[in-house]
Amino acid sequence: MVRIIAGNAGHRTHGGFNWIFGYATVVGALASASFAQERDPMLFYDANGLKVRGHLQFGLNAVVEDNLFWDLAAATAPTSGFDPDTEWLEGYIKPGLSFEQQLDTGAVFYGKLSAVSSYSWGTDAFDTGDTGATTLEEAYLAIRGDLGGGLSYDLSLGPREWTLGTGMLIANGATSGFERGALKLGPRKAWEMAAIGRLSFGNVTGTAFYLDPNELPSTDGNNELAGLDIRFDDPAGGYLGATFVNVLNSGSPYPQAAPGGIGAPTVTPGAREGTNTLGLYGKTNPFAGALENWEFTGEVAYQWNDRIDLEAWAGRVTAGHTFANAAWSPTFTLGYQTFSGDDPNTAKLERFDPLYYQGSPSAWATGSKSASTFINSNVNALSLALRVQPTKKDTLTLRYSHIRANELNSPVQFGQATRVDINGNVVSGVTDAHLADDLFLEYSRIINRNTFLTAGVSVSFPGAGIDNVVGGDADPWTGGFINVVVNF
Numbered sequence: 001m002v003r004i005i006a007g008n009a010g011h012r013t014h015g016g017f018n019w020i021f022g023y024a025t026v027v028g029a030l031a032s033a034s035f036a037q038e039r040d041p042m043l044f045y046d047a048n049g050l051k052v053r054g055h056l057q058f059g060l061n062a063v064v065e066d067n068l069f070w071d072l073a074a075a076t077a078p079t080s081g082f083d084p085d086t087e088w089l090e091g092y093i094k095p096g097l098s099f100e101q102q103l104d105t106g107a108v109f110y111g112k113l114s115a116v117s118s119y120s121w122g123t124d125a126f127d128t129g130d131t132g133a134t135t136l137e138e139a140y141l142a143i144r145g146d147l148g149g150g151l152s153y154d155l156s157l158g159p160r161e162w163t164l165g166t167g168m169l170i171a172n173g174a175t176s177g178f179e180r181g182a183l184k185l186g187p188r189k190a191w192e193m194a195a196i197g198r199l200s201f202g203n204v205t206g207t208a209f210y211l212d213p214n215e216l217p218s219t220d221g222n223n224e225l226a227g228l229d230i231r232f233d234d235p236a237g238g239y240l241g242a243t244f245v246n247v248l249n250s251g252s253p254y255p256q257a258a259p260g261g262i263g264a265p266t267v268t269p270g271a272r273e274g275t276n277t278l279g280l281y282g283k284t285n286p287f288a289g290a291l292e293n294w295e296f297t298g299e300v301a302y303q304w305n306d307r308i309d310l311e312a313w314a315g316r317v318t319a320g321h322t323f324a325n326a327a328w329s330p331t332f333t334l335g336y337q338t339f340s341g342d343d344p345n346t347a348k349l350e351r352f353d354p355l356y357y358q359g360s361p362s363a364w365a366t367g368s369k370s371a372s373t374f375i376n377s378n379v380n381a382l383s384l385a386l387r388v389q390p391t392k393k394d395t396l397t398l399r400y401s402h403i404r405a406n407e408l409n410s411p412v413q414f415g416q417a418t419r420v421d422i423n424g425n426v427v428s429g430v431t432d433a434h435l436a437d438d439l440f441l442e443y444s445r446i447i448n449r450n451t452f453l454t455a456g457v458s459v460s461f462p463g464a465g466i467d468n469v470v471g472g473d474a475d476p477w478t479g480g481f482i483n484v485v486v487n488f
């Protein structure tokens with residue numbers, strides 16, 4: 001039943017529910033800089049051109065949710081027995097070992113091996129609990145070096161973490177939650193197989209790649225991707241890049257709205273295979289004068305698949321300003337992102353496939369709570385974020401998102417919530433564009449170089465689109481969490 005309400009696990013969870021893990025990566029870099037003079041206890045060996053380093057990360061997260069998914073289950077699956085109020089505890093441990101060997105040629109041979117063991121105690125948001133798994137995470141070998149004339153290369157083969165561009169399309173290579181546990185912590189990030197070749201000249205880097213995502217056994221779509229990326233990084237701080245991705249193989253289906261929006265959506269198995277995506281992304285350099293402390297980013301993507309007559313698009317713009325001379329250094333960010341949905345009045349399929357996006361609120365999530373209901377397809381969101389730092393170790397962030405559907409009577413998730421309306425017609429999607437308004441307040445604390453605490457409370461106020469599905473005024477969906485992540 002949960003997948004009826006909340007989306008297809010094989011698609012949605014690639015992009016979502018790795019908020020805490022992503023945050024720990026960011027603050028870990030900041031903390032490492034702050035404690036740079038301390039000896040690294042995880043450096044096991046450093047002699048004769050060989051470095052061997054240990055890695056250990058573990059986390060524990062307590063979560064409580066009330067009126068999950070605005071209790072859509074009561075309207076769309078009343079016999080399911082789904083309980084919209086729950087709390088659970090989840091944890092994981094990720095040990096690893098990496099090495100670097102300096103070769104006589106000047107090249108560096110390197111690699112990493114790691115695994116993840118995770119578990120959830122109690123019933124999580126997707127009605128799964130008391131379950132977990134141990135899986136391989138990274139297991140790659142690589143070599144990098146110079147070719148002369150300003151050219152350098154970096155080649156790797158094997159399971160590894162890898163993000164492309166801003167994380168709009170290629171970021172989250174593995175799925176957590178469900179039978180693997182640790183839904184919100186989302187400790188898995190590595191692709192099941194990755195072949196990556198990079199060639200750099202000055203500030204320009206070209207990358208060719210092949211990727212096989214680490215999907216849930218229960219919803220494995222046998223996806224394989226390949227593509228190219230070219231990126232220019234300005235030493236002043238900005239960048240400009242372009243990405244092309246082709247889906248070589250896939251059993252994953254696409255939904256398409258019924259003609260006129262009346263009737264159940266058509267679901268075509270294997271429709272993703274052959275889908276092409278071309279994306280452009282960029283960020284401005286630091287400005288001087290009147291625009292000092294401003295930052296602007298932009299991303300656009302065009303998607304097509306001639307085999308199934310697919311043509312879709314997506315994009316985002318953001319503007320951020322840091323009040324550098326004010327107390328607590330507040331940073332204000334305004335953003336708008338949109339992902340096309342399928343127009344029920346055309347024969348063409350216009351639903352954007354978000355592939356394997358980074359689904360944290362600071363990256364490509366559409367809303368905070370809503371991000372666990374809607375994938376980045378047939379939605380748009382206006383978002384505001386205010387971040388303040390009372391101390392170097394404490395950060396408070398308030399996020400607001402106004403979320404709407406792009407197409408009415410068209411799948412917003414994956415065709416779920418298909419239902420019979422009051423006139424006896426089978427319909428899908430929503431009849432009003434306003435989906436929700438999300439508020440999320442997060443507190444983060446760097447306890448020490450390796451230990452990070454995060455706590456948050458959030459609420460999602462349903463819009464008219466959700467109210468119409470429920471058949472009345474739906475109640476808000478609220479929740480909170482507190483966790484500790486340790487990263488060596």
